[in-house]
Amino acid sequence: MWFFKTPEIVFGEEALAYLERLEGRRAFIVTDAQVRGLGLVRPVEERLRRAGFEIDVFDAITPNPTIDQVRAGADEIRAFQPDWIVAVGGGSVIDAAKAIWVLFERPDLDPLGISPMEPLGLRRRARLIAVPTTSGTGSEATWAIVLTDPRARRKLAVGSRENLPDIAIVDPSVVLQLPPRLTADTGMDALSHAVEGYVSTWHNPFSDALCLQAARTIFTYLPRAYQHGAEDPEARAQMHLAATMAGVGIGDVLVGLAHSLGHALGARFDLPHGRAVGLFLPYVIEFNARSAAGRYADLARAIGLEAPDGTEAAFRLARAVLDLLDRLEQPQTIAACEIPRDDFEADLPTLVEYALEDPCTLTNPRAPTREEVAHLFMYAFEGRPVDF
Numbered sequence: 001m002w003f004f005k006t007p008e009i010v011f012g013e014e015a016l017a018y019l020e021r022l023e024g025r026r027a028f029i030v031t032d033a034q035v036r037g038l039g040l041v042r043p044v045e046e047r048l049r050r051a052g053f054e055i056d057v058f059d060a061i062t063p064n065p066t067i068d069q070v071r072a073g074a075d076e077i078r079a080f081q082p083d084w085i086v087a088v089g090g091g092s093v094i095d096a097a098k099a100i101w102v103l104f105e106r107p108d109l110d111p112l113g114i115s116p117m118e119p120l121g122l123r124r125r126a127r128l129i130a131v132p133t134t135s136g137t138g139s140e141a142t143w144a145i146v147l148t149d150p151r152a153r154r155k156l157a158v159g160s161r162e163n164l165p166d167i168a169i170v171d172p173s174v175v176l177q178l179p180p181r182l183t184a185d186t187g188m189d190a191l192s193h194a195v196e197g198y199v200s201t202w203h204n205p206f207s208d209a210l211c212l213q214a215a216r217t218i219f220t221y222l223p224r225a226y227q228h229g230a231e232d233p234e235a236r237a238q239m240h241l242a243a244t245m246a247g248v249g250i251g252d253v254l255v256g257l258a259h260s261l262g263h264a265l266g267a268r269f270d271l272p273h274g275r276a277v278g279l280f281l282p283y284v285i286e287f288n289a290r291s292a293a294g295r296y297a298d299l300a301r302a303i304g305l306e307a308p309d310g311t312e313a314a315f316r317l318a319r320a321v322l323d324l325l326d327r328l329e330q331p332q333t334i335a336a337c338e339i340p341r342d343d344f345e346a347d348l349p350t351l352v353e354y355a356l357e358d359p360c361t362l363t364n365p366r367a368p369t370r371e372e373v374a375h376l377f378m379y380a381f382e383g384r385p386v387d388f
């Protein structure tokens with residue numbers, strides 16, 4: 001048995017106008033100060049006002065949202081009592097909005113108590129709309145929530161299937177001015193979703209189709225979006241679509257080890273999610289090559305590479321990812337992230353521990369041992385091709 005769930009997706013220029021058709025009285029907008037400062041919340045507010053909504057804006061979310069921020073949002077939402085929650089931001093904002101939503105409807109729960117095993121009974125009070133302002137995390141199309149515990153410098157993945165947004169408004173005009181570094185970081189996240197979703201041990205024919213198409217689109221359009229930005233609206237629109245497509249693709253099949261390693265490293269050394277995950281992707285493809293050779297060959301063919309039999313196609317795909325990182329001027333090693341070797345080696349046992357415990361390790365095609373995870377970290381620090 002497998003599941004395939006997706007939000008209602010509204011894509012294209014003027015997709016934001018869909019908000020004017022919304023029925024309800026009070027809308028609680030969750031965002032961050034930067035997104036608000038860029039003027040991206042105003043058009044959402046205007047359209048909701050046209051539909052007759054009273055609005056409250058909570059903009060205290062930061063990148064890598066913390067449990068305390070979610071609790072603060074929960075206090076404010078309880079005072080406002082909305083019937084719609086509208087998340088306007090990147091993955092951090094959308095994830096935080098999902099958690100705030102749970103605490104609004106289930107004040108008895110702690111953010112870390114949100115689990116796929118526990119029925120929540122959401123949607124008695126409010127529903128969730130996500131308006132992504134980056135082209136990457138796909139959070140608008142998944143139920144996962146990643147929160148950060150700043151005291152333990154650790155990321156924690158929680159979430160319930162009920163957390164899937166009801167509506168995703170994917171409007172390319174929102175991402176037109178995305179800065180190049182953010183384009184590269186979030187674009188590499190989207191690519192990691194497409195690749196890891198396609199080789200996930202839980203994959204199904206629906207997720208396969210979406211992940212393959214997303215990988216193909218991202219390889220074509222991410223370098224253009226990075227290089228030309230707002231000058232290339234076609235690349236922007238294709239990347240925005242592909243990120244949501246990959247999000248729907250992984251919604252029920254999860255991702256793999258590049259995410260586990262990336263979560264662990266990103267939280268300890270404060271790296272953006274997509275940069276950390278994208279860095280590990282080529283090493284993880286090489287590590288998994290024998291366990292998922294045929295599926296990596298499909299991906300290699302989808303992006304226009306020749307895919308010979310055996311593990312060679314996986315190694316060619318890994319090289320293509322390294323070339324892409326190069327074109328995007330992204331780090332290809334942990335050392336290149338300016339993390340000193342001593343600090344890294346001192347933290348290595350904790351990094352290995354967290355990566356092994358990460359739920360994303362569960363769906364990786366090759367189950368790693370503790371030693372293999374430690375090796376992967378060391379190889380990625382030094383930039384050595386994986387030979388074990």
Ligand SMILES: [Zn+2]
Pocket residue numbers: 137189192193259273277
């Ligand atoms: Zn990701």
